Amino acid sequence: GAVVSQHPSRVICKSGTSVKIECRSLDFQATTMFWYRQFPKQSLMLMATSNEGSKATYEQGVEKDKFLINHASLTLSTLTVTSAHPEDSSFYICSARDNLDTQYFGPGTRLTVL
């Protein structure tokens, strides 16, 4: 089946720094990728939809200036958490949508902001 990778799998950073998370579709092209956030013991909440070659679409309540998304190619989307704070600590998961409307998920990135 389709494979989506994320890098890094785990990152610890100091408050005020920025962190970049990469999401790659390894064996298919994805014009659309999605970024989710998951708090402990909770479901996934959609943060934004990343469209190749255009601006991302953010969900209500998600700060676009804080969570910068770039979808520069059909296999890569990046999420940059700018000026991270402890409340940004979470599990971030990306997914890539194939041409059959199925989303395949990456393994997630655990972000801890000290």
Place this chain on the structure above:
Amino acid sequence: AQSVTQLGSHVSVSEGALVLLRCNYSSSVPPYLFWYVQYPNQGLQLLLKYTSAATLVKGINGFEAEFKKSETSFHLTKPSAHMRDAAEYFCAVTALGRRALTFGSGTRLQVQP
């Protein structure tokens, strides 16, 4: 608008027993429905999907789900639970032309020896 309700945040079964995880959806358009499984500290793995073809869908690891439009349900079943099935299960809905998935709150499955 679309939504998903998963009844039962925790389900516990004995090894070898039937697994039944409930999912009801709400959608104003014909839905596409999915079940995903998540193991600790990992992403989501697709178990199976319904996209308007056969109403009984077979997935990986012996799981299957039946789409029942009259009941707006898409319950996940497995005849015989195995210890390795212990995980979090998420039901999700989308529709043709939509791109985002709407997830249920998840059901944690425990399998007792």
